[in-house]
Amino acid sequence: MKEMYPALFxxxxxxxxxxxxxxxxxxxxxxxxxxxxxxxxxxxxATYREWLNVKASSLRKRDLRLKKPFAxxxxxxxxxxxxxxxxxxxxxxDPYSGDSLRWDQIGTWDPQxxxxxxxxxxxxxxxxxxxxxxPDAPMLAFEICSWVSNTAKTFLTPQEFVALCRxxxxxxxxxxxxxxxxxxxxxxxxxxxxxxxxxxxxAYRKWLNTRAKQEYDRDLKLKRPCALHSSKALYKQSIHExxxxxxxxxPFTGEKLQWDRVNTWSSVAxxxxxxxxxxxxxxxxxxxxxxPDSDTVGFEICSWLVNDSKGELSAQEYVEYCRLVVAHAEGGQxxxxxxxxxxxxxxxx
Numbered sequence: 001m002k003e004m005y006p007a008l009f010x011x012x013x014x015x016x017x018x019x020x021x022x023x024x025x026x027x028x029x030x031x032x033x034x035x036x037x038x039x040x041x042x043x044x045x046a047t048y049r050e051w052l053n054v055k056a057s058s059l060r061k062r063d064l065r066l067k068k069p070f071a072x073x074x075x076x077x078x079x080x081x082x083x084x085x086x087x088x089x090x091x092x093x094d095p096y097s098g099d100s101l102r103w104d105q106i107g108t109w110d111p112q113x114x115x116x117x118x119x120x121x122x123x124x125x126x127x128x129x130x131x132x133x134x135p136d137a138p139m140l141a142f143e144i145c146s147w148v149s150n151t152a153k154t155f156l157t158p159q160e161f162v163a164l165c166r167x168x169x170x171x172x173x174x175x176x177x178x179x180x181x182x183x184x185x186x187x188x189x190x191x192x193x194x195x196x197x198x199x200x201x202x203a204y205r206k207w208l209n210t211r212a213k214q215e216y217d218r219d220l221k222l223k224r225p226c227a228l229h230s231s232k233a234l235y236k237q238s239i240h241e242x243x244x245x246x247x248x249x250x251p252f253t254g255e256k257l258q259w260d261r262v263n264t265w266s267s268v269a270x271x272x273x274x275x276x277x278x279x280x281x282x283x284x285x286x287x288x289x290x291x292p293d294s295d296t297v298g299f300e301i302c303s304w305l306v307n308d309s310k311g312e313l314s315a316q317e318y319v320e321y322c323r324l325v326v327a328h329a330e331g332g333q334x335x336x337x338x339x340x341x342x343x344x345x346x347x348x349x
Contacts, residue, residue, distance in 0.1 A: 033080060036088045042103040051106045055130050056080040070140045082140050083130055090144035094126070096153070096161070097324040101146055102126040116222055118293065118312065133158065135275045152309045152321065155275040162329045164253070164309065165322035171254040189240050194248045199259045207262040208243075211287050212236035215299075219292075226289070226297040234297055239287055242299040250283070250303045252310075252319070257303055258283040265304075279305075290315065 056079035063071035216235040219227035282305040290298040
């Protein structure tokens with residue numbers, strides 16, 4: 001029996017060595033995440049890898065908070081891989097507008113510098129960002145688009161977003177891109193005629209008071225000139241005038257706004273929502289500045305979807321952007337107006 005020990009020991013040693021070698025051969029190699037060839041002249045390997053790390057972490061945390069079906073079962077490494085694949089597929093241009101993406105800007109955004117500084121924000125309109133192709137899909141899939149496109153697209157799928165832009169272009173350009181605003185003095189806050197039977201006077205007054213206070217307080221916090229030279233009472237009057245001028249329709253798409261839904265959004269505001277749940281409120285009436293940087297206050301009433309999509313663009317800039325999206329989707333190459341890309345929404349993260 002003792003004579004067998006050396007042979008057994010040798011067999012056991014060889015077996016362990018083979019198993020270790022097999023594990024080494026079968027173990028997955030770490031994904032290198034090398035900078036795609038088209039980006040090598042614009043971004044370093046270290047900056048690109050750091051961008052992937054930061055974006056993967058922030059996107060996964062957000063998806064977990066929103067209880068996306070794929071987030072819990074998908075590690076951060078897979079997020080990085082999916083983002084890397086999206087970058088390689090994207091190339092150098094925004095898939096919606098055809099604008100050249102500013103890959104040289106990744107890693108340079110300073111949130112502290114951006115606070116109360118619209119001019120700083122506008123420099124990052126074409127900053128590359130990662131967006132879910134379909135936020136409610138069971139599988140993880142990204143596309144790379146500009147910050148302005150990401151904000152404008154909001155919760156829509158690519159097809160829904162292009163359809164929205166086409167609707168805006170057809171309606172707004174047919175009307176000569178006119179911007180409806182405050183034109184007449186209204187001595188009281190009676191329910192506009194088109195809202196009789198749709199919204200009660202009490203519900204309208206509650207909405208008007210709430211919106212005036214929130215818009216005024218926010219503009220004061222942002223130190224916007226229109227608030228510094230105005231008052232909450234003037235905000236209320238201007239919003240009421242905009243409601244009367246709107247005739248109950250979105251000025252960008254021509255769709256009828258759902259005034260029967262006012263004062264209902266807050267009841268679900270703190271609950272994680274799917275894109276389909278948010279779409280139920282697409283035509284909720286909202287208040288939007290005609291020009292947020294103006295010294296005088298002026299509003300228009302538009303749908304929540306358009307307001308969310310429009311971001312900080314002016315009416316003319318937004319319609320022009322939608323025109324670029326439609327032309328790009330149809331294979332055209334419209335001439336870009338100077339200065340459009342100098343405007344950006346509020347936050348690229």
